[in-house]
Amino acid sequence: MFLAFLLSLPTLAGDPIAEAPLVTRSYDLSGVFPRSATFRAVEFLFPHVVALFDASQDSSLQESEPAAPEVLIDLIQQQFPAEFDAEGRRLWIANGPRILVRAPEDVQPGVLQLVQNTEALFASSMELQVDVVRAPTANVTTGSLAVADAEALLAAAGGERSTYRVDLAPGVPALLDLSGTKEFVADYNVEIAQAASIFDPIVATIATGVRLQAYAAPAPGGTWLALSLRASQPSGELRDVPFPGNVSLTTQDGVLRGSTPRSVQSARLQSRSLALNVFLADGKALVLRTGFDLATGRDDACFVLRMHGKPLPREFRLGPVGKPGAPELRAFALGFARPPTQSIESDGILSTLGNEGSALPMAFLNDQDASVRIALQAGAHDEVLDVLRDEYPDFDFGDWGGWMLVRPNDPSQPPTAAQLDAIGASLARLAPSPRLFQIGLTLRRGGEKGAVLARAVLASRAGEPAVAVLGMEETRVFDLNVEVAQSASAADPVVGSVFEGLAVEARPLPGLAGETRLLLHARARVQRGAARDFEANGDAIGALELADYDQLLFDERLAFKKDGPRTVRLGDLGTARARSRSRSS
Numbered sequence: 229m230f231l232a233f234l235l236s237l238p239t240l241a242g243d244p245i246a247e248a249p250l251v252t253r254s255y256d257l258s259g260v261f262p263r264s265a266t267f268r269a270v271e272f273l274f275p276h277v278v279a280l281f282d283a284s285q286d287s288s289l290q291e292s293e294p295a296a297p298e299v300l301i302d303l304i305q306q307q308f309p310a311e312f313d314a315e316g317r318r319l320w321i322a323n324g325p326r327i328l329v330r331a332p333e334d335v336q337p338g339v340l341q342l343v344q345n346t347e348a349l350f351a352s353s354m355e356l357q358v359d360v361v362r363a364p365t366a367n368v369t370t371g372s373l374a375v376a377d378a379e380a381l382l383a384a385a386g387g388e389r390s391t392y393r394v395d396l397a398p399g400v401p402a403l404l405d406l407s408g409t410k411e412f413v414a415d416y417n418v419e420i421a422q423a424a425s426i427f428d429p430i431v432a433t434i435a436t437g438v439r440l441q442a443y444a445a446p447a448p449g450g451t452w453l454a455l456s457l458r459a460s461q462p463s464g465e466l467r468d469v470p471f472p473g474n475v476s477l478t479t480q481d482g483v484l485r486g487s488t489p490r491s492v493q494s495a496r497l498q499s500r501s502l503a504l505n506v507f508l509a510d511g512k513a514l515v516l517r518t519g520f521d522l523a524t525g526r527d528d529a530c531f532v533l534r535m536h537g538k539p540l541p542r543e544f545r546l547g548p549v550g551k552p553g554a555p556e557l558r559a560f561a562l563g564f565a566r567p568p569t570q571s572i573e574s575d576g577i578l579s580t581l582g583n584e585g586s587a588l589p590m591a592f593l594n595d596q597d598a599s600v601r602i603a604l605q606a607g608a609h610d611e612v613l614d615v616l617r618d619e620y621p622d623f624d625f626g627d628w629g630g631w632m633l634v635r636p637n638d639p640s641q642p643p644t645a646a647q648l649d650a651i652g653a654s655l656a657r658l659a660p661s662p663r664l665f666q667i668g669l670t671l672r673r674g675g676e677k678g679a680v681l682a683r684a685v686l687a688s689r690a691g692e693p694a695v696a697v698l699g700m701e702e703t704r705v706f707d708l709n710v711e712v713a714q715s716a717s718a719a720d721p722v723v724g725s726v727f728e729g730l731a732v733e734a735r736p737l738p739g740l741a742g743e744t745r746l747l748l749h750a751r752a753r754v755q756r757g758a759a760r761d762f763e764a765n766g767d768a769i770g771a772l773e774l775a776d777y778d779q780l781l782f783d784e785r786l787a788f789k790k791d792g793p794r795t796v797r798l799g800d801l802g803t804a805r806a807r808s809r810s811r812s813s
Contacts, residue, residue: 248332250316255340257297257325260347261629269401269441270573273501274600274697276435276460277414277725297321299628300346302635304329304339307547307554309639311335338550345546349559350629352544353397354451355536356442360459360529363387368530370515370685371666378513378532385530396444398540398561399606399630401568407437407458412466412493414703418720420711425718427490432703434495436460443570443604445563446540448662450509452567452689453533456602458501460701463525467494469705469773471721492721496702498525499729503570503602505692507662508535514664518698520682522728523755525700543652544631555642559631560651565658566607572695572733573601600697600731606630612658619654623647663690665736665744671752671780674800681754682730690738699729699753704773728755728777742790750782 301319305312311331312319318330329339361368365386373381382389394402414432418425442455468491506514512534519528542564547557613625613632623643624635634651636643667686672678688694707722732750739745759775786796 248334250330251333251336252318252328252330253336253339254322255327255329255343257300257321257327257343260300260343260350261297261325268603268605269403271439271441271456271458271503271602271604272599273456273458273503273602273695274499274701274727274731275725276497276499276701277432277495277703296628297325297327299626299633300327300343303346303546303557303633304342306635306639307338307342307549307557308335308551335550338554341549342547345544345549349544349546349631350397352541353395354444354538354540356394356396356402356444356453356455357532357534357536358392358440358455358457359532360390360392361385361387361532362390362527362529364528364530368515368517370517370530370668371687372509372512372514372664375511375513375534378515378534381515382532390438392438392440394440394442396442396540398445398563399568401441401443401604404438404440407435407439409433409435410462410466410495412495414492414495415723416490416492416721418709418711418718420713420718425711425713427718430723432495434460434462434497436462436497441604443568443606444535444540445567445607446542446561447507447564447567448656448659450507450512450662451535451540452563453508453535454505454568454570454604455533456501456503456570456604457531460497460499460501463496463498463700467496468492469494471705471708471719492705492723494703494705496524496700498527499697499699499701499727500527500529501600501697502531502686503572503693503695504687505567505569505689505694506533506687507664507689508533509662510539514687516687517685518683518696520698520729521679522681522700523758524702524728527698542656555636556645556648557633557635558648558652559628559633560655562609562612562627562630562632563607565612565655566609567660567689568604568606569692570602570604570695572693573603600695602695612655615658616651616654620647620651623651661690663738664688665690665738667694667734667736667746669730669732669734669750671730671754673754673778682752684730684732686732686734688734688736690736693733693735695733697729697731699727699731701725701727707772728753732782744788746784746786746788748782748784748786750780752780754778 298321304319311317316330320328322328329336359382361382366384368381368385392404394404396402411431411433413429415430417428417430419428439458442453445452470491500518508514514533515530517530520526542561544559546559548554609627613627616625622637624637626633634643634648665688667688669684670680671682672680682698684696684698686694686696703723703725705721706724709720709722711718711720730750730752735747737745737747754777756776756778759773762772762774780799782798784798788794
């Protein structure tokens with residue numbers, strides 16, 4: 229025998245919410261969550277000859293999941309608490325993605341409005357424009373300029389101008405890749421057996437062109453911007469470098485020596501790569517400049533950075549929607565308090581070649597791991613959320629695709645506009661100062677009248693690094709390994725890459741009393757005189773190309789008093805007075 233128990237809760241007569249007929253409608257969310265929130269992107273500023281040394285050195289993105297659409301269901305229920313308590317009401321996410329809403333007809337317009345507001349939230353963006361003028365013919369004023377003055381500067385600068393534009397949304401990095409690759413025979417693997425040998429070619433790849441990656445977030449009176457600009461171009465055609473293809477074989481009749489003319493291709497690249505953390509004030513443009521004059525190549529360029537469009541919103545009003553009396557719903561940009569940053573990901577400018585204590589930019593071989601890697605990433609938001617939870621224990625703070633949603637722990641006590649304004653003010657107190665430092669560096673030969681070899685005018689926010697790699701990169705045959713078997717021998721070329729120029733990391737650290745310190749890590753390497761040939765006069769060894777280099781290393785913590793001089797000179801000065809300088813703007 230079976231027993232059945234039926235519990236019935238009849239609808240209260242006269243309840244208009246419960247008695248209203250239900251309608252199911254579908255809302256497309258593809259415009260609400262169009263992009264993943266990518267929180268970390270890695271870029272290699274050096275080297276540009278990638279395949280010869282490590283094919284895995286391609287730039288990479290590490291992505292997180294997009295903003296969860298399920299949060300939108302919670303927001304709808306928060307705005308319509310009574311309308312979804314009755315029997316038969318439903319909200320669910322379908323494939324597409326779409327949200328399906330089963331509710332009375334008079335609820336649907338409010339749901340549509342909230343979906344549209346969420347779409348506008350995630351669609352907010354600004355356009356970053358980067359102008360690069362190579363070999364400007366006129367003097368260029370660097371620093372923060374009015375946009376009109378920057379336009380006049382670009383019109384008068386002359387030279388070859390390139391313009392790059394990317395669209396930036398809060399919390400989502402943008403990538404513009406205008407690069408290319410070129411293959412060349414960089415080396416040979418020599419295979420040798422008992423009485424035979426063969427030369428197996430190694431094809432390498434050089435990366436040329438421009439790659440721009442950028443993060444942006446709203447800032448007090450402007451925009452936080454973290455970007456990397458990797459630029460390289462070939463300097464001349466590929467150069468054929470002959471090396472001996474000598475082989476000796478031992479037979480019953482004696483030692484037989486043969487020679488096959490062989491060569492490898494040497495690539496020379498001009499590098500101009502930057503990684504910056506800056507603040508762009510509304511209506512302002514930032515002008516920077518780099519250049520070098522080396523025996524192996526020359527370059528001079530100025531950079532103009534500016535934003536177009538309406539400023540990124542620091543907060544966004546999502547509600548109230550629907551019927552009068554619905555609670556206010558507001559989202560705040562977390563990047564306002566914790567800006568996105570780029571940081572040097574490798575061990576540092578001074579230790580990117582860990583083998584035998586070498587450092588960039590030195591010559592390195594194909595069994596060494598040498599790189600200047602930059603990581604662009606969103607700020608650490610957990611700390612900000614924890615501080616606000618301590619200050620406002622009655623509220624829940626959640627990270628939704630880089631936006632902070634504020635909701636009361638007790639849904640029956642919706643937040644007032646005054647409470648949300650107070651939370652926004654607390655978030656603003658956690659934001660760093662939008663102070664920008666301009667850092668000028670000049671590299672000269674030592675002595676009284678040392679020629680200028682390289683210079684850079686960079687900029688950075690307080691406590692954040694500015695990184696530059698400027699100079700010439702070239703592959704060369706540095707040595708020959710002699711492979712010997714029982715009755716055969718052959719010469720195996722040892723190919724590496726050499727960098728001539730300047731690599732620098734500068735980080736300004738302002739003190740509360742007005743003083744400023746500058747962490748400066750840099751290495752310069754400049755060829756002295758022309759390369760020379762050395763003839764080894766061996767059976768399987770031909771001529772080698774050798775060169776001499778001057779090197780200068782900086783690992784300094786420089787101090788600048790509040791009212792003191794803004795110039796510091798380091799190195800072999802002689803009676804001259806020039807090396808590096810720093811000033812704040």
